[in-house]
Amino acid sequence: xxxxxxxxxxxxxxxxxxxxxxxxxxxxxxxxxxxxxxxxxxxxxxxxxxxxxxxxxxxxxxxxxxxxxxxxxxxxxxxxxxxxxxxxxxxxxxxxxxxxxxxxxxxxxxxxxxxxxxxxxxxxxxxxxxxxxxxxxx
Numbered sequence: 001x002x003x004x005x006x007x008x009x010x011x012x013x014x015x016x017x018x019x020x021x022x023x024x025x026x027x028x029x030x031x032x033x034x035x036x037x038x039x040x041x042x043x044x045x046x047x048x049x050x051x052x053x054x055x056x057x058x059x060x061x062x063x064x065x066x067x068x069x070x071x072x073x074x075x076x077x078x079x080x081x082x083x084x085x086x087x088x089x090x091x092x093x094x095x096x097x098x099x100x101x102x103x104x105x106x107x108x109x110x111x112x113x114x115x116x117x118x119x120x121x122x123x124x125x126x127x128x129x130x131x132x133x134x135x136x137x138x
Contacts, residue, residue: 029057032058033061035102036058036061036064036066036102037064037066038066038067038072039066039067039100039102040064040065040066040067041058041061041063041064041065041066042058042102042103043103045103046102046103047059069093069096069097070093073089073092073093073096075089077089078092086117086121087118087121091116091117091118092118094116094118095108095113095116095118095119098112098113098116099113
């Protein structure tokens, strides 16, 4: 067994830590590329708000127009449309489309998502305004 000096241990730790950080960054870049290939390159107004190094990277990548939500989420991925529940594939796609906007300033908020017609079908006032379990026993 090789015994490393304290200094060697620190150097090894920093080397492996650096290597791990590079792997994380490369995985993030790979995810970014996959996202923009599907959803399209973000608009210039969003790119202008990015840090210069990130903006430079994105602007030097190929531009993608993205796919339509109908192609990304075809009807067969959803339950059949139902008049009773008012759940339709088009409502589901609308919700997904608003949630998948890259620009957080334009993306649907959590409250907006919870009030969307596709989600709101399951809203129960008695559940939302129920007495807290914590309050019952304290």
